[in-house]
Amino acid sequence: MEYIAILIVTVLVNNFVLYYFLGICPLIGVSKKLDAALSMGIAVTFVMTLTAAATWLIHRLVLEPFGLPFLEYVSYILVIASLVQLLEMFIKKAIPTLYKTLGIFLPLITTNCAILFVALFQAMRDYGFLEAVLFGFGSGVGFTLVIVLMAGIREQLELSDIPKPFRGAPVTLVVAGILALAFMGFTGLASA
Amino acid sequence: MIIQSAALMGILGLLFAILLGFAKRRFYVEVNPRIGKVEEVLPGVNCGGCGYPSCAAYAEAVAENGESVDLCVVGGSETTQAVAHAMGVEIAAEDKQRQIAVVFCQGTSEAAAFPGEYRGIPDCAIAISSQDVAKRCKYGCVGLGSCVRACPFDAIHISESGIPYVDAEKCTACGKCVEACPRDLIELHPVDHDSFVYCKSQDPAAVARKVCKKACIGCTLCVKAAAADDNEGAVRMDRNLAVVNTEKYTAKAEYGKKCPTNAYTTRANVVNVPPASSEVPVR
Numbered sequence: 295m296e297y298i299a300i301l302i303v304t305v306l307v308n309n310f311v312l313y314y315f316l317g318i319c320p321l322i323g324v325s326k327k328l329d330a331a332l333s334m335g336i337a338v339t340f341v342m343t344l345t346a347a348a349t350w351l352i353h354r355l356v357l358e359p360f361g362l363p364f365l366e367y368v369s370y371i372l373v374i375a376s377l378v379q380l381l382e383m384f385i386k387k388a389i390p391t392l393y394k395t396l397g398i399f400l401p402l403i404t405t406n407c408a409i410l411f412v413a414l415f416q417a418m419r420d421y422g423f424l425e426a427v428l429f430g431f432g433s434g435v436g437f438t439l440v441i442v443l444m445a446g447i448r449e450q451l452e453l454s455d456i457p458k459p460f461r462g463a464p465v466t467l468v469v470a471g472i473l474a475l476a477f478m479g480f481t482g483l484a485s486a
Numbered sequence: 487m488i489i490q491s492a493a494l495m496g497i498l499g500l501l502f503a504i505l506l507g508f509a510k511r512r513f514y515v516e517v518n519p520r521i522g523k524v525e526e527v528l529p530g531v532n533c534g535g536c537g538y539p540s541c542a543a544y545a546e547a548v549a550e551n552g553e554s555v556d557l558c559v560v561g562g563s564e565t566t567q568a569v570a571h572a573m574g575v576e577i578a579a580e581d582k583q584r585q586i587a588v589v590f591c592q593g594t595s596e597a598a599a600f601p602g603e604y605r606g607i608p609d610c611a612i613a614i615s616s617q618d619v620a621k622r623c624k625y626g627c628v629g630l631g632s633c634v635r636a637c638p639f640d641a642i643h644i645s646e647s648g649i650p651y652v653d654a655e656k657c658t659a660c661g662k663c664v665e666a667c668p669r670d671l672i673e674l675h676p677v678d679h680d681s682f683v684y685c686k687s688q689d690p691a692a693v694a695r696k697v698c699k700k701a702c703i704g705c706t707l708c709v710k711a712a713a714a715d716d717n718e719g720a721v722r723m724d725r726n727l728a729v730v731n732t733e734k735y736t737a738k739a740e741y742g743k744k745c746p747t748n749a750y751t752t753r754a755n756v757v758n759v760p761p762a763s764s765e766v767p768v769r
Contacts, residue, residue, distance in 0.1 A: 352498075362491050369498055376502035380509050387513035453607050 297428055302484045304432030310408050311440040312474040317408030321441055322466050324399060331445035332438070333395045339434025341378060341403050342412050346430025348373050349413040350423055363417075370413040378404045408437060443473065520549035520573060527568035528558060533638045535559040535660030548573060559585075560658040585659035585674045587642065587652050589633075590686045592700035592749065592756055593626035594647035599697050604630075611668040622697035625687040627671050636666035680753035681737045683708065683721070683728045690726055695747070702727050702749035711741040721750075 310316045317338070324334045349370050357363055382400050386393045393400070403409060412433050416426040447469055456465050525545035536557035538544035547553035548569060555573060556566040562584060570576065599622040604613055610632035621628055629648040641656035642663055650663075654677060664672045671686055683702050687694045691703035704726035712720040712735075720735035721728050728750065730737045742750030 356494065356498075360490060360494065362487075362494060365491055365494065368495060372495070372498055372502060376506060379506055383506075383509050383513040386515050390515075453609070453612075455607070 297424065299484045300425060300428050301432040301435075304429055305436040305439065306477065306480040307483055307485070309436040309440060309477055310411070310433050311437055312470070312477045314408075314411065315474075316411050317406050317437055318467075318470070320399070320402070320406060321444060321470065322463050325441050325444040325448050325466065328442065328445045328449060330395075330399075331441045333392070334399050335434070335438025335441050337396050337400055338403055338406065338408070338437050339431065341374070341381060342409055342430040342434035342437075343427060344377050344381070344430075345370075345374055345409055346412050346416050346426045347423070348377060350416055350421070350426040353417045366414060366417060367410075370410060374409055374413065375404050408433065440473065444469065447473075518546075518549050521545050523572040524548050524569055527561075527565060527572055529560045529565065531560060531638055533560055533658070533660040533662060535658070535662070559660055583676045583678075586654050586657040586677045587659060587661075587663050587672050588675045588682060588753070589627065589642075589650045589652060589756075590671045590673065590682065590684055591625075591627040591649055592684045592751075593621060593623055593698050594649055594700075596647065597699040598623055598626055604628075610666075614668050623687060623694075623701065624689065624697075625669060625671075625685075626698060627667075627669065632666045632668065633663035633672060636662040638662060675732050679732050679736060681739045681742065681750070682730045682753075683742075683750045684756050685749040686727065688724075688726050694726070700747055700749055703747060704728065705746060707744045707746070708741045708750045711744065712737065715741070 304310070308314065311318070311321055320334055320338070325331050352369055352373060353366070357365055357369065378401060382393075385396070385400070412430050416429050419429075421429055444466070448466065451465060451469070460468070521542075522545075525542055528541040528545060530541050532540040534540075536544045536559065538547060538557075544553070544557065548555055555569040555575070558565045558569065561568075601622055604616075606613060606616055608630050610628045610630045613628045613630055627649045629644055629650075631644050631650075633642050633650055634644060638660065639656050639658055641653045641658070642650050643653070645651040650672075659674045661674060664670075664674060666672075669686070675682070685698075685700065685702040687698065687701045689697065689701065691705070694701035694703050704723065706723060706728065708728050709721045709723055712718060715738065717735060717737070719731060720737040721730050721741060723729075730750075739752050742748070742752075745751070748755070
């Protein structure tokens with residue numbers, strides 16, 4: 295039951311993009327087309343899940359026993375960067391077509407603040423291993439959900455008559471705000 | 487504390503370095519080095535003029551599947567030579583005639599009849615599907631700039647008179663605007679050929695005259711002028727429209743001297759007013 299609660303909270307209630315406003319850069323940059331947005335979401339989900347697992351191990355097995363919690367940021371960034379590199383190599387070898395679709399977005403995930411937040415948050419909340427992995431996975435699914443919704447809306451926006459100063463990123467931020475309002479409706483569904 | 491943290495980060499870094507080093511060897515993918523070489527000499531604008539979605543895709547096709555080396559319209563013969571060189575083949579320096587996009591409509595806001603103002607979605611294809619809200623002429627340019635938005639080189643703009651203006655310097659004949667125009671008004675022609683019948687109207691004379699002052703009314707005077715100049719075939723009739731053939735012939739400007747509507751004219755006389763700003767018009 296607790297695990298389901300974590301999933302619901304991270305995907306819907308405390309959605310990374312719409313509640314914490316993290317990962318806005320890819321949200322605006324990669325939400326122009328539906329299929330690209332979906333690929334980006336899947337890649338982010340994958341990296342988030344792996345990151346949560348890896349950073350949990352480092353936090354519990356290395357940083358806590360040695361009493362060096364202040365190294366969190368540095369070591370997590372190191373972990374994330376290496377993981378993304380590893381993932382990139384693996385995908386390039388195993389699934390070349392997916393590698394081509396993701397293109398530049400894959401290495402760019404390294405600098406996605408939402409990923410670092412997953413790593414820091416699971417440590418802050420003292421999650422167990424499975425909880426941490428679910429938290430990472432749920433965050434990724436939440437990100438995917440929002441970026442895909444956003445891409446769908448933006449494909450429609452392309453055809454509408456938007457005042458000049460609002461075109462592009464500004465109207466996307468406005469839409470994100472309205473989406474966030476809509477997602478407020480999920481508050482109370484479950485709590486972390 | 488300092489030593490501890492430095493050692494920890496050092497060990498972590500070393501571990502990941504070893505892991506990545508192994509992974510690099512394990513997941514090594516052999517890439518044809520020629521792909522990179524070919525891609526380097528391509529313009530890198532991903533215009534799609536060669537028929538491939540990107541320069542990288544074209545480079546791969548050349549290196550891997552033996553695709554022809556002279557498909558890049560943007561780079562012209564220089565790029566063709568460079569690509570051939572990268573592939574290790576020598577080709578004779580053939581001077582390909584540079585082409586640019588030509589817009590076959592003179593239906594400016596002055597010349598053409600408008601039933602009213604179009605206030606819908608600013609897209610040519612959509613305007614056309616909404617029946618007669620655009621321009622009276624069923625064949626003419628609606629001037630909503632679908633070609634402008636399609637151009638990757640900022641070479642085509644809507645002039646103040648309401649129809650597209652092609653910047654001959656910037657145009658690379660990639661063909662994006664040709665595809666974008668829902669009325670097929672844009673064609674690619676050699677850059678130094680500038681006498682055309684700038685009209686695509688198939689309307690009979692009575693209708694054509696009513697909807698546009700500059701429409702071709704199919705009087706065949708230019709066809710006769712060409713025939714009299716021992717150049718039969720340079721201008722042909724296609725039902726109610728005279729068409730200049732640039733493939734084998736060179737049509738001269740004087741064939742249009744007698745043209746009653748000035749549909750037959752030279753490029754300089756069509757839209758010689760470049761747009762004031764490079765903004766895409768809203769409608």
